Each structure stands twice: as structure tokens, then as C-alpha cells.
Amino acid sequence: MLDPFGKKALEYLNSVGIESLNEFLSIIPARIDVNTALERVSWINTQNYPPDDIINLDRTKGELYDIMTFYALLGALVVSPYGLEMELVKLTNLEIYRSRFEQRIRETKKEILPSKQTEKLNNLVNQLSIKVKAVTKNEIDQRDRIILEKILWKDELDIEDRENKELKFKIHISDFFKFIGDDLKKYYVKGGYVYIQKGMLINAWQRSFELNIERAVNKIYENRDEIFQNYYSELYHRLNEIARKYFKKRLGIIEKASAQPLKFDLFPPCIKIALGGVPSGLRNYAITVLLTSFISYARICPNPSKRNVRVKDCIKDLSIIEKEILPIIIDAGNRCNPPLFEDQPNEVKNVWYHLGFGYTSYPTLEESGNSTWYFPPNCDKIRANAPQLCKPDKDCRYIRNPLTYYLRKLYLESRKRSEESEKSE
Ligand code: SF4
Known part of the structure; x- marks a missing residue:
């Protein structure tokens, strides 16, 4: 064959x-x-x-x-x-x-x-x-x-x-x-x-x-x-061991995506649309379901290595969520028309719920796992639930989930850096 x-x-x-x-x-x-x-x-x-x-x-x-x-x-x-x-x-x-x-x-x-x-x-x-x-x-x-x-x-x-x-x-x-x-x-x-x-x-x-x-x-x-x-x-x-040996020179430049500061310019179109704020019919799905799951996984656990991973498996305290992830979600919610969290203050509890802490306002790290940490929905689910969010660009051709769009772009960016550094040697 x-x-x-x-x-x-x-x-x-x-x-x-x-x-x-x-x-x-x-x-x-x-x-x-x-x-x-x-x-x-x-x-x-x-x-x-x-x-x-x-x-x-x-x-x-x-x-x-x-x-x-x-x-x-x-x-x-x-x-x-x-x-x-x-x-x-x-x-x-x-x-x-x-x-x-x-x-x-x-x-x-x-x-x-x-x-x-x-x-x-x-x-x-x-x-x-x-x-x-x-x-x-x-x-x-x-x-x-x-x-x-x-x-x-x-x-x-x-x-x-x-x-x-x-x-x-x-x-x-x-x-x-x-x-x-x-x-x-x-x-x-x-x-x-x-x-x-x-x-x-x-x-x-x-x-x-x-x-x-x-x-x-x-x-x-x-x-x-x-x-x-x-x-x-x-x-x-x-495979990773063999690859590290073979690509020794590229190590450090090309690394697998791990917890790292977010690169907004590499986000897929649906996430950029959600970040810009959306009308009332779309708000809960765009912000609480899609954006919360995407931003949290992309920032703290882009490559979960096991099923049902919990936030506490990936970080040691809640500061990344409180100082980085929540502000992005709250700001996007406030850009909605009408602003999501002003209109529905309890929706913040729903955000924590989708992060896996249960329906709560002030959780501790230990409470992660009280509910499921929602993984970003696949593209076909997004198209079915909120077709207005899906405006595919050429990179969407290769992927079936917004998170893999981001992983792919991160990878292509680091590969380009590696090629440039090889040329300049
Ligand atoms: S194809 Fe997927 S990643 Fe691209 S815009 Fe649509 S939902 Fe987002």
C-alpha cells in the first residue's frame, strides 16, 4: 500500500x-x-x-x-x-x-x-x-x-x-x-x-x-x-526524545506550545470576533463558552496531556486567571451590546463554572475540578451554535478546532524564527 x-x-x-x-x-x-x-x-x-x-x-x-x-x-x-x-x-x-x-x-x-x-x-x-x-x-x-x-x-x-x-x-x-x-x-x-x-x-x-x-x-x-x-x-x-536528538540545533527556538503569554495576533477569526464584543443573542456563547475555554487553555494548558485535566494540574495559584484571563473575558463581555456582565452580573459565576470551579464567585485553586473545565468547542459546533462567529481565513483550512489553529500558528512562527536563525549562522 x-x-x-x-x-x-x-x-x-x-x-x-x-x-x-x-x-x-x-x-x-x-x-x-x-x-x-x-x-x-x-x-x-x-x-x-x-x-x-x-x-x-x-x-x-x-x-x-x-x-x-x-x-x-x-x-x-x-x-x-x-x-x-x-x-x-x-x-x-x-x-x-x-x-x-x-x-x-x-x-x-x-x-x-x-x-x-x-x-x-x-x-x-x-x-x-x-x-x-x-x-x-x-x-x-x-x-x-x-x-x-x-x-x-x-x-x-x-x-x-x-x-x-x-x-x-x-x-x-x-x-x-x-x-x-x-x-x-x-x-x-x-x-x-x-x-x-x-x-x-x-x-x-x-x-x-x-x-x-x-x-x-x-x-x-x-x-x-x-x-x-x-x-x-x-x-x-x-517520539519527542528522538525528535530532540535529531533537531538539536532547533531546540530552544522551536518548542512545543506550553503555558506562555498570549499572542493575540495569532488567534483565529472567531476568537477575534468574540474579543471585539458581540450582540445580545450571541453574548453568552461567544464569551462564556468559547472565549473562556479558548483563552484559559491557550494561556495555561495549550496541550493537555490527559483527559479531564483540571486547572490545578497546570498552575500553582490563581493569579494568572485573576490577573490575565478574567480581565480579557470581562473586557470582551463589556464590549458586547449590551455589556454582558453589567446586564447579567451572575454570568461571572458561569465563567468560573466553565473554568471547572463550579458555579461560584470567589473560588480557591483547590476547588478546580468541581465542574468540568470546558475544552474549546470544535469548529463544526461553533458553526452550528453561532454561525456569525465563524468567518474562516486561509489557515482555518487545516484545522477543526480554534485551539489547534492557535497551536499551528505558534508553531509556524517558531519554525520561521528557526529557519531565519539557521540562515544567519
Ligand atoms: S473555522 Fe474554526 S477556527 Fe476558523 S473561524 Fe471558524 S470556528 Fe473559528
Whole structure:
């Protein structure tokens, strides 16, 4: 199985009776031990290329086994999405799938008949999560082929270079725009497909793979309570050790999001709208439910490592809540029309309730846990309860919860800093 996000992979999982991602993640711990899952990433600290037994895992142990070892890592990333661990999983698995893909392409060359080669290539690319087909021998007009060869080969390339430059694949125009670019001028286009070389196909697929990892982690994160298991926590911590060793230089610049001063400019649109104050019909949801949960988790526990975490698990006294979090919530409430807390003074007790202290005005830290500390609602819940708050921007495409929007932006910001510092060295 080549692409764990491809249609074929999903059909395969359905065919063995697995209907949802969470169901799949719930059976993995009984089938794949932590060390086995880690073999997909641990090689990075000792060698540049994945070992053959990992590249061939789908053949030696079967497709289901192979795909389970990969999804085990995705389950672990949900413990704390967006960090060096995600970088590590992306990097190592891109290399595994790229090597596997190259190996399988080489194997198609053993077929003597061109039609058989095309058939095998098509079987291979059909498994990808992007719309690609293999190009048949006479598909490009003879006249066009001569012109293209002149442009691509420039007469001086050796056989291997020529093979790499051959237009062996065609990608659907919609996926071309998504993963390659927006300028068709330099390409041969026919029947809704853009003709490309092997290297371009691999690059396009890499982009889709990275995006799919983010999408999958966000999808699992949506129902992450269901998979909070020691197995995934342990796997996450071991991933963290390997990542810290591999990315030594970037440590200190890229760190996982932890309790830290809030960066308002990185908040998602719905939170910015709530902060600006909203009309009466929206006030309670926007301020007491959404803003209270978002600001409190973002400030003091952006990556809760267990289910039903309490405020007292994350801070030692209430000063952060009293001096930082409550003023933000009260100010936003006062910007509502009419002002929320002037209109409904008891709503402050409801804020404490949503912070997990029960319905009260002056709690102590020890009282945290008297009610549930509400986690920020997922985007689909926000859209259902308060559609006026959801005005998605381009970054909303990747996430399914406002808190992961913020974690992702924090991560991208620190990654940019790290890249700049590497350049300036
Ligand atoms: S998509 Fe989600 S994060 Fe973005 S504005 Fe809507 S609710 Fe907020």
C-alpha cells in the first residue's frame, strides 16, 4: 500500500471492517507495540535513508500491519500536535514512501511490453491521494513529442537523465493547481491533465502527503478524548526524545506550545470576533463558552496531556486567571451590546463554572475540578451554535478546532524564527 491517505487505503480499511479513524486507532495498541511503531522514525538518527525492512514492510508484514505502524504515529501526534514530533513523522515517512515509490517504479521497468509497464504504473499511481495517471506510449502527438523532447532534453542528456525527464505521468489539472503551481505556460496540457515528469509527481505527492498528515491529526484531535490512552502518550514521549536528538540545533527556538503569554495576533477569526464584543443573542456563547475555554487553555494548558485535566494540574495559584484571563473575558463581555456582565452580573459565576470551579464567585485553586473545565468547542459546533462567529481565513483550512489553529500558528512562527536563525549562522 503506497499512500496511507489514498482512496485505495481507505477502501482497504473498510473492506477489513474498519469504519472510522478512531476505531482504527483504538485497535492499534493491541496489534503494534510502541517500539515497532518507532522503527519508522528512529533510523533518522543513525542513517540518511530508511532501512530496507521498513521500506518493504508492506510486503513482508502486509499492508494492514504497515499502515497501522504509520497511524500509530499519527495517534501519538494528537497528544501534542504541531511540534518537532510532527516534523519528525513527516520527514521520516515522506522518505519511506518516496523510497518505496521509486523502488516500485524501478520494478515496472522489468516489464518488456510498454503496455504492461503502463498498466503497472497505473496500478501504482492509482493508490496515491492525488489524481494521476501514467502516460501511454502514443498518447502525445508525434510532432508535440519532438518539440517537447527538444525542450526537455536539450540533446545533451544521458539515458538516465532522459528517463527522469520523460513525461511519464499526467496529473489532473485541479491537483496541478493545488500541489504544483498556477502557471500552465510551460506545460503540455491535454484532456484536463497536465503532463509531468517523475520528480514533479513526487514533489506534488509530498505536498499532498504533508497536508494530509495535518488533516488527519486534526481530524483525530476533534475526538481526541476517545483515544487518550497510555499507549499514545508513551509513543508521543518516545517520539519527542528522538525528535530532540535529531533537531538539536532547533531546540530552544522551536518548542512545543506550553503555558506562555498570549499572542493575540495569532488567534483565529472567531476568537477575534468574540474579543471585539458581540450582540445580545450571541453574548453568552461567544464569551462564556468559547472565549473562556479558548483563552484559559491557550494561556495555561495549550496541550493537555490527559483527559479531564483540571486547572490545578497546570498552575500553582490563581493569579494568572485573576490577573490575565478574567480581565480579557470581562473586557470582551463589556464590549458586547449590551455589556454582558453589567446586564447579567451572575454570568461571572458561569465563567468560573466553565473554568471547572463550579458555579461560584470567589473560588480557591483547590476547588478546580468541581465542574468540568470546558475544552474549546470544535469548529463544526461553533458553526452550528453561532454561525456569525465563524468567518474562516486561509489557515482555518487545516484545522477543526480554534485551539489547534492557535497551536499551528505558534508553531509556524517558531519554525520561521528557526529557519531565519539557521540562515544567519
Ligand atoms: S473555522 Fe474554526 S477556527 Fe476558523 S473561524 Fe471558524 S470556528 Fe473559528
